Amino acid sequence: MDLLCPLSTKCRKTSFPAPWLSDVLRNNRRELQSAERKWKKSQFDADLISYRTLLSKFSSDVTSAKTFFFKEKFKASAQDPRKLHNIFSSLLNPPAPLAPYSLTAEDFTTFYTEMIEKICQTFTSAPTSSTLHSQDSATPPLKHLSTVAEEEV
Template sequence: MDSLLSVFPSDSIPLMVLGDFNRPSDELQSSALLALLNSFSLSFNSCPPTHKEGNVLDLVFTHPSPTTDMTVTPLHISDHHLVSFTITLPILPKHNSQHLSLTRRNLHSISPSSVASCTLSSLPDHDSFSSLPLDSATDTLLSSLSSTMDLLCPLSTICKKNSSPAPWLSDVFLNNRRELRSAARKWRKSKLDTDLISYRTLLSKFSLDVTSAKTSFYKEKLETSAKRPPESSTTSSRHYSTLRLHLLHPP
């Protein structure tokens, strides 16, 4: 877990670690887990019993904001309860840079066999690994996986232009575009005629919707600029007025 948490930035970016730790919360004070999480500024959030036997096994650690309104709900399909809570995320400062740096790994460049081979070669032999305590074995495995990823597909940084979306692209259009791209990926993967027809149908509808949205957007701009008094018009509004005169009412 130490290697895993070290990947995340140590600034004010929100971080949450939660799940079934299979360790009662009253044993945390005497375990190395709490000290490890505290070293990453992760705070333990007190919770009612999360197991039907009365133990608190499902733990929640957060940074930097604590949780509130934490409740548990028994489930008939599990011996663990459903844990619900509210957390307020901090507002991160906006960056004025026009380019956004992204860190990624090119996982498509590696094969499962190479990952398995490289990871196994860095682990101790079977007898030694089996004799390790659970926490030590977990840390050893995670460290080996991390080293394998760094060797086979190291982190790389790419710059992405941080541009604002087109003004006519509403949330509905953005959602439709995601569905369109999903349909395209599905067709490229399956090569089925039914998926191709579905993709073409979505593409045709999306193109018509975007054209209609652009038309409405610029028409509203032209009509608004035409209604302004000449003395209050800016250069851009006068341009819109000229375009409206010649485009909407050609001679």
């Protein structure tokens, strides 16, 4: 098995956690996700109410954590106008989201048609449609299959 598919390790892509996300908020988020899965599985009204309650609490906790984090950040950089400006700039002008990249069926077709043409150009003597047609007409059409003995195989 190791010869055909050797064991390899991949580094997990890590994203930097939000600085205001504490261990308590992470646990609350886990409980919220658990409640959501439970409600989706059961579809009971009681589970939906529980999920909505946890969602509301988690949302308000995150908002207050962000507020506290940025208040502290403003206090720490109150004496440095450059840092203060960078904080305000990051909050008021977040980076623009990437434009959605959409491909159409025509783009897909064009790409593969051009790829096939490039591959055909690399061959010195590519068969033409007339030679392919003449080869097809020389062989009789297949109408039935004959049985094959085990020794022939």
